[in-house]
Amino acid sequence: NAGVTQTPKFRVLKTGQSMTLLCAQDMNHEYMYWYRQDPGMGLRLIHYSVGEGTTAKGEVPDGYNVSRLKKQNFLLGLESAAPSQTSVYFCASSYTRDRWETQYFGPGTRLLVL
């Protein structure tokens, strides 16, 4: 049981380049989330998904797109990277939307946009 995994671990992009971050979970969780972590700001929600084929915007969605074609995978895309998107990106998942439900996090992807 690998839990939540993320690919790649680290990436350097030039401004304007595109890339896709992959998140996979093997816990059969319905809900999946993408966060970004910036110094002194905690984690902020970018997009989330409540099930296969559905996605929705979080707090800071601009510049990102997501897709959930399979229940176990949640992709985060940057179409035209900007230096402001330099951050550490975390994927998380939870079984239900219940308020007491714990979210489980992946190891993170460190992205540097030059």
Added chain:
Amino acid sequence: AQSVAQPEDQVNVAEGNPLTVKCTYSVSGNPYLFWYVQYPNRGLQFLLKYITGDNLVKGSYGFEAEFNKSQTSFHLKKPSALVSDSALYFCAVRPISGGYNKLIFGAGTRLAVHP
């Protein structure tokens, strides 16, 4: 606006001493409260959560947290710190509203335990 405050950027503790990492929140109603820990180059790991009942919640690795409704606080504690506890700690709150298991995170507190 709903928010979570972790007033200390860093907490320094000697090994063997008790530790406290503070968290206060500003959320309407009765939120659920969580603590996560992040070790270097790792993702966030769940430590404990408060849902209801006893104000003292016990979690992983010997950590516990005390919920105080009147002070809207949820401080993380451990009776005897270990060097291996050195990490970044995040408090998070799940408010009443929000249909997607919304979590509001504090900015994090770095705990440094010295031998």
